[in-house]
Each structure stands twice: as structure tokens, then as C-alpha cells.
Amino acid sequence: MIEILTPTELLRAKDSGALVANILYTLRDRCTVGTNLLDINQWAKEMILEAGAQSCYVDYAPSFGRGPFGHYICTGVNDAVLHGKPHDYALADGDLLTLDLAVSLRGIAADSAISFIVGDSKPAESVAMIEVTERALRAGIAAARPGARIGDLSYAIGSVLTDAGYPVNVEFGGHGIGSTMHQDPHVPNMGRPGRGYKLRPGLLLALEPWVMADTAQLVTDADGWTLRSVTGCRTAHSEHTIAITSNGAEILTLPTLGN
Incomplete structure (x- = not known):
């Protein structure tokens, strides 16, 4: 299903996006050496419920997971890049942490992810990897406009990643979003320009x-959810929800709390 949102729904989407971003950046500021992943999940739960919103993850049970997910946020540490299931682990200095959050507010969902390094140790390779995903995200957003094709966005993203020397997995990538968290179209992180669905105003993409x-290559943890690098290498992940407008793309998942 591909949804095209009405102007009224787009206004609600902006509220959803701001909530997701504010929670993520509040959590980032709280995460220090010794913070437990289960505490992060509890903090996320409290902020979601206080806002009158609903988690997109607690009851999430897709075919690829051993669902339902049962937690409020994805927490990936070091080699865990996607669907990181919170567990009893205290963050260490230099850990690369990815927080991925999707929330529905007044019937519209937004989805975003940030990667950052905990503590004072800042391994140069990890810093570079995070920066590349952020740069690729900016390139994908810059390519998003009415009349562009999904392949144009995929090509822009993939070009940044491959030019930096990183292998690219196309099994998991971006997606449509709206009244539900995961919708068509799929947005691979590598593709051919001029191919795929033509973007229209009112479309939301993560x-x-x-x-x-x-x-x-990925490997799935025994928890049935957490996806890790098969070699144990470090990973990074950046995500925004955007709205296609008549003028281009608007980023919805930017914080409004002065972060």
C-alpha cells in the first residue's frame, strides 16, 4: 500500500516527526557510560505514553522477526545495526550506539534513527562511518522531489556509501510510512536512477x-530480532522521515527542543 497524505494529515505527520526526534535526542543526551539498554527502553516508553502516542514496535510482528518485538525502541550496539532488541547491557566507553524509534501520534507514524559514540573515546573509524551514513541521508533527501523516481534516491544514497568504500546491503532499506510504520514503496540503499515509483506531493518516506x-551480510541473534554484521565489525545507521512537497522534501524528524 502507498498512501498519499492530505494537508491535514501532513500537519499531524509534522507533530509525529517532532515527537520522535525530541525523544531520540533526549535519549542521546541521557546515554552515558554505564547506562543500561533496558533503562533506555523504559525512558522511551515513558516519553511516548506521556505524549499520548503509541509505539510502533511493541506489537510489531513481521514475518522476518520472532515477534512481537515487545519493546519501545531499537538499541543496536557496535555490530548490531538493525532491530536491536533492548537487553541487560551497560554501555561502555567508546560503544557505537544506534537508537531507532517509530511512534504513531494521532494516527500518523514517523520513524528515525541516530548513531553516536558513548563516552569520551571516539574511534576514528566509527566517527567516519556515522558521518558517511549522515551524508548519504542528506544526498537521498536532496534527490527527493515530485517527479523523481525511487531509484534516484537509492542511487544518491548508494553512491555516497560505495564511494566511501562500504559494502551495501539492499535487503533492508527505507520505506513508505503513514498510517502504519512500514509501507510501500521500498527504498533500497543502492539503485539505478530513473527507475521505480514516481514521487508525488503528500508521500511520506523513511x-x-x-x-x-x-x-x-547480516546474521540474526538468538533473540530472533537483532541483526548484526556477520564479521562482528561495527555498524552505523541514520534515518529521517520526509514529506514530499511541491517544492522538494521536508524533513519531519528534526528536534524542536533546542538539541
């Missing part, structure tokens, strides 16, 4: 470049 340092 673009999410992610990479693993030395592989494109």
Missing part, C-alpha cells in the same frame, strides 16, 4: 542509509 564496516 530514508535510512546504514552500513557495516567490512561486509554486506
Whole structure:
């Protein structure tokens, strides 16, 4: 299903996006050496419920997971890049942490992810990997406008990732979003320009470049959810929800709390 939102629904989408971003950046500021992933999940739950919103993850049970997910946020540490299931782990200095959050507010969902390094140690390779995913995300957003094709966005994202020397997995990528978290069209992180669905005003997309340092292959944890690099290398993930407008693309998942 591909949804085209009305102007009224787009206004609600902006509220959903701001909520997701504010929660993510509040959590980022709270995460220090010794913070437990289960505490992050609890904080996310409290902020979601306080806002009168609903988690898109708690009851999420797709075919590829051992669902339902049962938690309020995805927490990936180091080699865990997607669907990281919170568990009893205290963050260490230099850990690369990815927080991925999707929330529905007044019937419209928004989805975003950030990667950052915990503590004072800042491994140069990890910093570079995070920056590349952020740069690829900016490139994908810049390519998003009415009349563009999904392949144009995929090509823009993939060109940044491959030019930086990273292998690209195309099994998991961006997606449409609206009244539900995951919708068509699929937005791979590599593609051919001029191909695929033509973008229209009112379409919401969640673009999410992610990479693993030395592989494109994933392995699933025993928890049935957490996806890790098959080699154990570090990973990074950046994501925004955007709205296609008559003038281009508007980023919905930007914080409004002064972060």
C-alpha cells in the first residue's frame, strides 16, 4: 500500500516527526557510560505514553522477526545495526550506539534513527562511518522531489556509501510510512536512477542509509530480532522521515527542543 497524505494529515505527520526526534535526542543526551539498554527502553516508553502516542514496535510482528518485538525502541550496539532488541547491557566507553524509534501520534507514524559514540573515546573509524551514513541521508533527501523516481534516491544514497568504500546491503532499506510504520514503496540503499515509483506531493518516506564496516551480510541473534554484521565489525545507521512537497522534501524528524 502507498498512501498519499492530505494537508491535514501532513500537519499531524509534522507533530509525529517532532515527537520522535525530541525523544531520540533526549535519549542521546541521557546515554552515558554505564547506562543500561533496558533503562533506555523504559525512558522511551515513558516519553511516548506521556505524549499520548503509541509505539510502533511493541506489537510489531513481521514475518522476518520472532515477534512481537515487545519493546519501545531499537538499541543496536557496535555490530548490531538493525532491530536491536533492548537487553541487560551497560554501555561502555567508546560503544557505537544506534537508537531507532517509530511512534504513531494521532494516527500518523514517523520513524528515525541516530548513531553516536558513548563516552569520551571516539574511534576514528566509527566517527567516519556515522558521518558517511549522515551524508548519504542528506544526498537521498536532496534527490527527493515530485517527479523523481525511487531509484534516484537509492542511487544518491548508494553512491555516497560505495564511494566511501562500504559494502551495501539492499535487503533492508527505507520505506513508505503513514498510517502504519512500514509501507510501500521500498527504498533500497543502492539503485539505478530513473527507475521505480514516481514521487508525488503528500508521500511520506523513511530514508535510512546504514552500513557495516567490512561486509554486506547480516546474521540474526538468538533473540530472533537483532541483526548484526556477520564479521562482528561495527555498524552505523541514520534515518529521517520526509514529506514530499511541491517544492522538494521536508524533513519531519528534526528536534524542536533546542538539541
